[in-house]
Amino acid sequence: MDQDINSNPEGSAYGRPMHHHDAELVEVGPGTPCGEFMRRYWHPVALSADVTTTPQKVRILGEDLILFRDGRGRPGLLTPRCSHRGTSLYYGKVDDDGIRCCYHGWQFDVQGRCIDQPCEPQGGLAKNRIRQPWYPVEEIYGLVFAYMGPPAKKPVLPRWEVFEKLAPGQSIYVHGYTGFGVGADDTIKIVPMNWLQSYENIMDPFHVPMLHTRHRAVQYTPEAGHLPQVTYESTELGLNYIAHRKMKDGSTVERVSSAMMPLIMVVPDQKLEIGEPTSYIRWITPVDDQSHALFHAIRVPPGVDGRELFLNVSRPMPMGTSKMWSEMTEEEHQRHPTDWEAMVSQGPITLHSEEHLATSDNGVMTLRRLLKRQIMTVREGGDPMGVAFDPAKAVNKVTAGNYKRNAPEKALA
Amino acid sequence: MDQDINSNPEGSAYGRPMHHHDAELVEVGPGTPCGEFMRRYWHPVALSADVTTTPQKVRILGEDLILFRDGRGRPGLLTPRCSHRGTSLYYGKVDDDGIRCCYHGWQFDVQGRCIDQPCEPQGGLAKNRIRQPWYPVEEIYGLVFAYMGPPAKKPVLPRWEVFEKLAPGQSIYVHGYTGFGVGADDTIKIVPMNWLQSYENIMDPFHVPMLHTRHRAVQYTPEAGHLPQVTYESTELGLNYIAHRKMKDGSTVERVSSAMMPLIMVVPDQKLEIGEPTSYIRWITPVDDQSHALFHAIRVPPGVDGRELFLNVSRPMPMGTSKMWSEMTEEEHQRHPTDWEAMVSQGPITLHSEEHLATSDNGVMTLRRLLKRQIMTVREGGDPMGVAFDPAKAVNKVTAGNYKRNAPEKALA
């Protein structure tokens, strides 16, 4: 008993230190370093078809907002508390000109201008001094995007080559809000954990053979159980990983997946079909520090049902049970975990200081470093990767896809 | 991009300041400025008929208490944790002499005196040193009132002329707890927001034409859609607003509504029937900073059923649906908001620093100033408006009502 009682040669849990998350990297509220970085981009906040004259509540980057479409078809995104006395515009009435608060009838247009104060003399002689706080919204491809950053830094809304110049009969199918790792279960709209846990999953090729294939059930294809040979490469908009596979015919297939700033993911077809760049894009939208959702846009070939295509290519999980994810028992979730269980069980925000990253976490580490550099750039007054102010530069290219090529591999430090 | 990125000529929601409630004005816990002001008055805490030998939990001004009636008919209001070891007197057994804790049998009378300690030698030789903290309660008109302030400042329990000297066959009908803005829905007992949001609603004549008439459905009468001409006047006990209406016969009808200190509301008949002062009084009772309830007392003419009269005169809402409020769908609440939706959506405590009050908020502003003056008076050692220590001055008059008169109008600054 002479031994120092605090020594711990056996790795006992006794006396282990407290751990914490990396706040600068993952917190997105107003005024936070990462929140300011995120606010330099447009984020999808709803499907266009869902935005009507009935006001709806949305929560984006930790801010509660009211989204609606006025009678002239213009979408509007306002803070919920009426500038007058704080009643929620969720109970407002929308007409051609804007939204009217239920309590005393103040009316605001989609840019927050107060256009009527019906209880005031002459409809409000000073109403021009009132402005309901608002954010710009724009629509493209059937999605409503919002810009929640400093007005002077508003970039052009990005467009995507794979969705432009559609061939005859082609269309774009959009979907959201959805969860992550719940397969085709559309009852799940919000994932109760930090956005980065989902985002870095896309730069983590090695969980596929483990979680999705070997652990209990084959969630994709049996071949996914082989450990891939992986390299990483920087791109104009972010980071790619390339999984190299020798084929029976001696050729090499490179499967390229992309993470693009700030929260865009492109993952190619699982069946390794060789061809054009992937025409399916996913966006993560942070609800707040502890939850997020996904939006999807996919190019649909002529004669194909968009929803069916979407379900086929994007949502094979879960396996090991024929139930929908939300119908599974606790025991089934425990027996057949998928991304949801693996990532949500990391906690609402994982404890980064406690991790032990290894060589197979190269993609995760590289993505975090890339994010940290962007956060620092914004902090120092610069513009982060991928924002464009020139409409001529609004169209982005997708580089993800399955390719047959012999190019020398570049490893990323 | 040379522009200061923090400038905000467009009223963007980006970078908007944080807002807060006015703690001094609205928080009512022990030791707070407003809480001390509120504690100088008697507050209704239950209907007399509901107070029995079965102990019940009540929460008033942020304090949890146990209310019961001993076998001799005396109501008692004690702190819940037994002075002995903290077991709740909610599980106590009541007899003629008081309430007995279930754990070790200590017994207290309605004034908290410890009258038995059955496990102690000779029933407790030192039991006189024990006093269960208690508050005085008195009953009148079928309501139980409590005084939770400093003993030396206990005023006489106010009486009301409209409820005294009842004519033969007249009676008083009482009702509570009830919500606010839920019409006849008695399943709602507590309103989840600060008391002031309801109280100032009574000094806000202009929400009637907007919320209750024009917004979606006519909740009172179509005539309520006209903007009234309104003046305000100070009274001995608080504040009146007077809505002036020219009648077809050339006369003027003045509809006088009263807010009396600290939390009393008298609103005259909606049908503008001319006559005596209104004989229907409502009290707001703060449960805590974020919730409150209402009590009602109404004088009933001979041969009339009190409950029916109460439902007729007090509870016309909601319109636009035939459902009870608590049965309405979320969509129906959104489509047919009433006071509840308008005020509860201001938040548990509205953010006063964010408001933009206008001329039509004169009543709200005047009421808040009046409350602030009372709070200051108590803070400086004085007695607030309307408390009387002389039993001869216990009887108050109601001034609210519908009157035909030609008196010159007084506007309040």
Added chain:
Amino acid sequence: MDQDINSNPEGSAYGRPMHHHDAELVEVGPGTPCGEFMRRYWHPVALSADVTTTPQKVRILGEDLILFRDGRGRPGLLTPRCSHRGTSLYYGKVDDDGIRCCYHGWQFDVQGRCIDQPCEPQGGLAKNRIRQPWYPVEEIYGLVFAYMGPPAKKPVLPRWEVFEKLAPGQSIYVHGYTGFGVGADDTIKIVPMNWLQSYENIMDPFHVPMLHTRHRAVQYTPEAGHLPQVTYESTELGLNYIAHRKMKDGSTVERVSSAMMPLIMVVPDQKLEIGEPTSYIRWITPVDDQSHALFHAIRVPPGVDGRELFLNVSRPMPMGTSKMWSEMTEEEHQRHPTDWEAMVSQGPITLHSEEHLATSDNGVMTLRRLLKRQIMTVREGGDPMGVAFDPAKAVNKVTAGNYKRNAPEKALA
């Protein structure tokens, strides 16, 4: 009105002070004084039969842990967050060698050693540097015990004479988790209050005649309604109370109940059967500061069903209704309170500063002093009462029981 408004001769609840619990005495989290004391002992955490290859969540002394049994039959208790990236081992897969995280397949043995990193080159060249934090567990009598203290201070696992050297046909029946004061209701597993509230109940002979007998219904025997004559005595492992009863034949029966360090309770048969030391032991296991559970072990005579015996001797409550505790209405709980209502209504942690302890609380006071001395001893570097490091001293004796004797009584100061 000249009187000081803060004087309070009437014991009014107005202006009463805030109260608090005794943190040093009752908080058990890592690093707290009492937590360090508690961590010097083995605590039961599960029944052996319940520990399988399916990982389960347990929470002990405020720490969340994962308990499982590997394929070779060894129980393991690890921290839940995988050392790699924080995914919960609750979703892990167990085989002969240990538990494997679902996300990237890191595998740990029951002592936390990392034995495989399948995504790393050659299964993890540096895996020896990784240790999943773990606690030692041992099994005896059908219970799994954990030691959560400093490794250098790990005592031998206590054994009990009453469970050793079983006669032919004798067996040991174990049960848990269970609540306290809910009778035979096995749906209640966790008691939502601090452990001390249950523990000191066992050194409180006087609540039996009050709560369990006189209050509403006779929960044990009518004789329990008589106030006992009680003395206290220190023991090697803690504290006994002795209830003295004169029998009709002139003899004296002494009923001895034991509280042993840190959280062991032995209460003899209620029917005062004279005989051997009691062979039924209960352990309280703190879940965290605000909840705890109980484990039971009872020696079963030949030919007797263990579960039936357990239900007979340990779980007579509640009375006054034939329902199970969890099926009782709120009104029935209020009318027929038992230990649960008496103690849970003291709050998640009772407010010790508000208590008024009296002579009948001698056992409670003595037990608290004893605990405080042990806490101080640990704080000063010593070993608390009842821990043994010599396997030869592992076997403890039970002194509780019903005895016929004439020994002079010793009162404890």
